Amino acid sequence: MKSVFITGGTTGIGMELAKIYIHMGWKVGVCGREKTKFLENFATDQDKVSFYQVDVSNRDQLKAAVHEFSHSIGLDLMIANAGIGYKYKTKIPDFEYSYKMVNINLLGVMYAFEAALDHMIxxxxxxxxxxxxxxxxxxxxxxxxxxxxxxxxxxYCESLTLDLRPFGIYVTTICPGFVDTPLTKQNSHPMPFIMPADRAAQKMVKAITKKKMIFATPFLMATAVRLISMLPRTWYRFIMTIKIFNYSKD
Ligand SMILES: NC(=O)c1ccc[n+]([C@@H]2O[C@H](COP(=O)([O-])OP(=O)(O)OC[C@H]3O[C@@H](n4cnc5c(N)ncnc54)[C@H](OP(=O)(O)O)[C@@H]3O)[C@@H](O)[C@H]2O)c1
Structure with missing residues (x-):
């Protein structure tokens, strides 16, 4: 039986991914900081999933949880999903929150991969x-x-796909547009092409199963942002002065 560990698997996209893998008969481990979210959202599936109360920005805590799961159950797939969204809407950055975001959104991914590779390599x-x-x-x-x-x-993942392939390890990066989750509930700005979380998770699982290197969804939004990223940056700066894009306050 295959096994997956999903960081931030207690709500939103991570929870929907966990439910799909449970349905597929996989052994599933999830982590999050608040156990109440797990108890609420997995009320009927608690016997099918292992929960670890872990903050992904704590390297030792995450490593211990992933090692416990991989030693007792196995580890075919690590999904480093835990993340926090932007909450400041002003042009002057909230630096404390920015550092927290780096610790969770970036270092949290590295710590998850480090712990998983101890088992996979x-x-x-x-x-x-x-x-x-x-x-x-x-x-x-x-x-x-x-x-x-x-x-x-x-x-980071683009480099890892090259470095880890000789070791039999595949790396997939998922780039969603707006997905309807507790994270986006806090947004007051327009969210074009917003997807239901269960639908988004189904598409992600297909891409993961195909071992795609990168999967961006929905297609139209992903194509638009890719094209915009190729524009000269002065054009980009001009486009972003248009009111509908520039939603942050002074
Ligand atoms: N929703 C979107 O539109 C969207 C779009 C693009 C990318 N994403 C990315 O998708 C991922 C999931 O987002 P979501 O929308 O599903 O958000 P969400 O509903 O807020 O879920 C976030 C999950 O991560 C956990 N988490 C947050 N910080 C953590 C930490 N320090 N340690 C451990 N667990 C932590 C949360 O549980 P606890 O709070 O209990 O820890 C929760 O389980 C994030 O990386 C986000 O950036 C989302």
Whole structure:
């Protein structure tokens, strides 16, 4: 039986991914900081999933949880999904929150991969998945640290796909557009092409199963941001002065 560990698997995208893998008959481990979220959202599946109360920005805590899961159950797939969104809507960054975001969104992915590779490298097989974002293609207004962490995660994984392939390890980067989760509930700005979390998770599982190197969804939004990322940056700066894009306040 196959096994997957999902960081931030207690709500939103991670929870939907966990439910799909449970349905597929996999052994599933999830982690999060608050046990109440797990108890609420897995009320009927608690016997099918192992929960670890872990903060992914704590390297030792995460390593201990992943090692416990992989030693007792196995580890075919690691999905480093835990992340926090941008909450400041002003043009002056909230630096404390930005550092927290780097610790969770970027270092949390590295710590998850490090712990998973302890199990996967000796076996010469496994798959690492990181939840990046299309927000990493361009620096978005009011989301400097968020865009930076997601751009870093995408490039980090791009390198790892090359480095780890000789060891039998596949790496997949997922770049969603807007997905309807507790994270996006806090947004007051327009969220074009927003997807239900269960639908988004189904598409992600297909891409993970195909061992895609990178999967950006939905297609139209992903294509638009990719094209925009190729524009000269002065054009980009001009486009982003248009009111509908520039939602952050002074
Ligand atoms: N929703 C979107 O539109 C969207 C778009 C692109 C990318 N993403 C990315 O998708 C991922 C999941 O987002 P979501 O929308 O599903 O958010 P969500 O509903 O807020 O879920 C986030 C999950 O991560 C956990 N988490 C947060 N910080 C953590 C920490 N320090 N240690 C351990 N667990 C932590 C949360 O549980 P606790 O709070 O209990 O720890 C929760 O289980 C994130 O990386 C996000 O950046 C989301």
């Amino acid at each position: 000796p076996r010469s097989k496994g798959q690492l998945v990181a939840m990046s974002s299309i927000a990493g293609y361009n620096g978005l207004p009011g989301a400097s640290a968020y865009s930076a962490t997601k751009a870093a995660v995408t490039k």
